[in-house]
Amino acid sequence: MQQYSAKDFGRTKQSPELVVPERLLHSQVEASGIDTPFSGERRHPVFVVDLPSRTLSVTVGHLAQGERTRKHRHTYETILYILEGSGTTTIEDKVVEWTAGDAVYVPVWAWHFHENRGTGLCRYLACENAPMLQNLGAAVREEQ
Numbered sequence: 001m002q003q004y005s006a007k008d009f010g011r012t013k014q015s016p017e018l019v020v021p022e023r024l025l026h027s028q029v030e031a032s033g034i035d036t037p038f039s040g041e042r043r044h045p046v047f048v049v050d051l052p053s054r055t056l057s058v059t060v061g062h063l064a065q066g067e068r069t070r071k072h073r074h075t076y077e078t079i080l081y082i083l084e085g086s087g088t089t090t091i092e093d094k095v096v097e098w099t100a101g102d103a104v105y106v107p108v109w110a111w112h113f114h115e116n117r118g119t120g121l122c123r124y125l126a127c128e129n130a131p132m133l134q135n136l137g138a139a140v141r142e143e144q
Helices: 006-011 037-042 130-136
Strands: 046-048 057-063 072-074 078-084 086-091 094-099 103-106 112-116 122-128 141-143
Touching: 037 046, 057 112, 072 112, 078 094, 086 103
Parallel strands: none
Antiparallel strands: 046 057, 057 122, 072 141, 078 103, 078 122, 086 094, 086 112
């Protein structure tokens, strides 16, 4: 990827360039297995949607009954869409209750954690702008 600096400002393109990546599909995301370093770091199953987006990431997370994530924060925004189950997300001092079909917004740099308070598996889709910030060198994640 081309890297630019301030001296290159005059080289800004006048029209976008279409680039269609070779890979446009990640089949059976949740069938890809949970024995990944990412799941291990998160301490619960997280399936990364492996597509060539440079600005957005999508993951599918699983929380078993009674399970909760570690308290953490990051410099990227997150929108969770609850696919299955019910529970809560605690954002700073606010507790947000959710169930299947709900969406939850987690703002930048807010301490938060997610907890399955239902009777079965919780599955959620997490959409984040982490790759964009990683490419800018501005993505930071901190856990307690």
